[in-house]
Amino acid sequence: MHKAVNDCVIIGGGASGLFAACYLKYLDPYCDICIVEKMPRVGKKLLLTGSGRCNISNARISAKDYHTDDEDKLSAVLKSFDVNETVQFYENNLGIVLTRKGDLYYPLTLRSATVLDSLRFYIEERGVEFILEDPAVRVASSVSGYLVQLKSGSTVSSSNILIATGGRSYPKTGSEGDAIELANKFLKSEDIIPYAPALVPLTSDKPGIKNLAGIRFNGSISIISDDHEHARSEGEILFAKDGGLTGIAVLDVSDTVLRLLDKGDKPYASLNLIGKSSGDVLMMLYIRRQLFPNRTVCDAFSGIIHRVLLEGVLRDCNIDPRAKVSSINDAGLTKISNVLCGWSISLSGAKGFEDAQVSSGGIKLGCLTDNMEYKGSRGLYFAGEAVNVNGICGGYNLQWAWSSAVCAARGILDV
Numbered sequence: 484m485h486k487a488v489n490d491c492v493i494i495g496g497g498a499s500g501l502f503a504a505c506y507l508k509y510l511d512p513y514c515d516i517c518i519v520e521k522m523p524r525v526g527k528k529l530l531l532t533g534s535g536r537c538n539i540s541n542a543r544i545s546a547k548d549y550h551t552d553d554e555d556k557l558s559a560v561l562k563s564f565d566v567n568e569t570v571q572f573y574e575n576n577l578g579i580v581l582t583r584k585g586d587l588y589y590p591l592t593l594r595s596a597t598v599l600d601s602l603r604f605y606i607e608e609r610g611v612e613f614i615l616e617d618p619a620v621r622v623a624s625s626v627s628g629y630l631v632q633l634k635s636g637s638t639v640s641s642s643n644i645l646i647a648t649g650g651r652s653y654p655k656t657g658s659e660g661d662a663i664e665l666a667n668k669f670l671k672s673e674d675i676i677p678y679a680p681a682l683v684p685l686t687s688d689k690p691g692i693k694n695l696a697g698i699r700f701n702g703s704i705s706i707i708s709d710d711h712e713h714a715r716s717e718g719e720i721l722f723a724k725d726g727g728l729t730g731i732a733v734l735d736v737s738d739t740v741l742r743l744l745d746k747g748d749k750p751y752a753s754l755n756l757i758g759k760s761s762g763d764v765l766m767m768l769y770i771r772r773q774l775f776p777n778r779t780v781c782d783a784f785s786g787i788i789h790r791v792l793l794e795g796v797l798r799d800c801n802i803d804p805r806a807k808v809s810s811i812n813d814a815g816l817t818k819i820s821n822v823l824c825g826w827s828i829s830l831s832g833a834k835g836f837e838d839a840q841v842s843s844g845g846i847k848l849g850c851l852t853d854n855m856e857y858k859g860s861r862g863l864y865f866a867g868e869a870v871n872v873n874g875i876c877g878g879y880n881l882q883w884a885w886s887s888a889v890c891a892a893r894g895i896l897d898v
């Protein structure tokens with residue numbers, strides 16, 4: 484039996500929706516809340532985060548590391564419930580012990596299920612109603628505020644609505660970009676940016692790239708277009724199975740690549756395969772030529788880099804991998820070191836929503852108040868990835884989910 488009129492209906496039981504419910508109950512234990520979730524269980528995507536370990540936040544959160552239409556508002560929302568408050572809330576109210584690996588926060592158990600359980604237990608114990616496996620299909624205004632129509636035909640009434648349906652990435656987890664359709668009746672078309680994949684593996688049509696599948700290295704990637712570096716990231720890079728690039732460093736620059744391709748530019752990736760300067764690498768090559776004069780080029784340098792990668796580099800330098808290393812003159816070594824530190828990989832595009840960790844686009848942040856309420860409709864709130872905010876890898880996107888959820892909760896209770 485549903486409550487006649489709830490104080491808040493939260494559409495979407497993902498990271499932001501569950502956290503908003505917790506915070507609403509924390510601020511007001513008597514608040515009547517109903518969570519409507521499309522899937523049979525809440526938090527399906529949350530369980531996948533951080534490779535099952537849930538990287539919940541980052542000590543270096545800054546609005547500059549996100550893409551959005553309103554950086555000032557983003558900064559205000561992130562500051563109004565920051566990393567320290569997030570950590571304290573998890574530890575003091577939800578009972579989770581967190582651990583830090585560098586700047587990244589994880590639950591001490593290194594299990595995302597610990598995070599999901601802590602949220603679920605907190606709101607279940609406080610009597611939040613769940614409607615599962617019944618997607619919201621329409622939101623309409625009513626005398627008491629809003630009426631949410633569900634796929635089953637039933638309806639739920641509420642004074643406030645929080646749309647926390649996520650973006651469109653990993654649609655199999657239930658996030659299919661429903662926010663725009665659900666709130667369509669209330670939104671102005673200029674307040675919506677269509678969702679697009681972000682933090683997504685890049686595809687390449689470079690000949691022979693499929694032969695590199697499965698090879699990973701620690702280096703850096705620069706995105707170049709019109710002789711200008713548009714983005715750069717360091718860390719693990721992996722050659723993907725079906726030809727292309729993935730790994731955290733690649734995901735972090737993928738948004739820039741998509742934006743350049745959209746503009747009609749032809750960006751390419753320049754990979755530093757060793758993560759060192761070309762001067763240092765040249766010195767490594769000199770030393771090995773001197774140490775192993777009778778080896779082939781490939782054998783002499785195989786202690787520096789994966790030999791399959793080296794063969795690809797040598798091919799691009801027009802140097803036979805089976806030539807004796809002593810036959811390569813200084814100009815040849817310089818050419819090799821330059822390519823090892825800036826190997827050009829043409830980029831043809833990126834994978835789709837199925838492989839994207841987050842999506843860009845959604846409801847523009849600029850059309851929401853600092854409390855995540857839509858400026859044109861009192862009582863209509865948004866949080867999380869449904870909004871046009873997407874960050875780099877490393878806990879940034881979940882921190883956005885937590886901070887935006889708290890701001891919405893404060894707005895709903897007017898505190």
Ligand SMILES: Cc1cc2nc3c(=O)[nH]c(=O)nc-3n(C[C@H](O)[C@H](O)[C@H](O)COP(=O)(O)OP(=O)(O)OC[C@H]3O[C@@H](n4cnc5c(N)ncnc54)[C@H](O)[C@@H]3O)c2cc1C
Binds near residue numbers: 498522531866
């Ligand atoms: C593989 C993977 C790993 C990730 N790892 C990290 C990480 O370690 N750190 C990090 O910061 N970020 C990570 N992210 C990103 C992060 O998970 C998301 O940014 C975050 O979950 C977004 O939270 P949300 O509440 O906005 O949406 P979601 O968590 O996507 O939740 C939305 C919920 O709404 C429900 N829903 C949708 N439409 C309807 C409807 N019409 N009616 C009812 N319910 C509906 C969905 O079923 C879903 O449960 C990762 C993402 C992926 C895919």
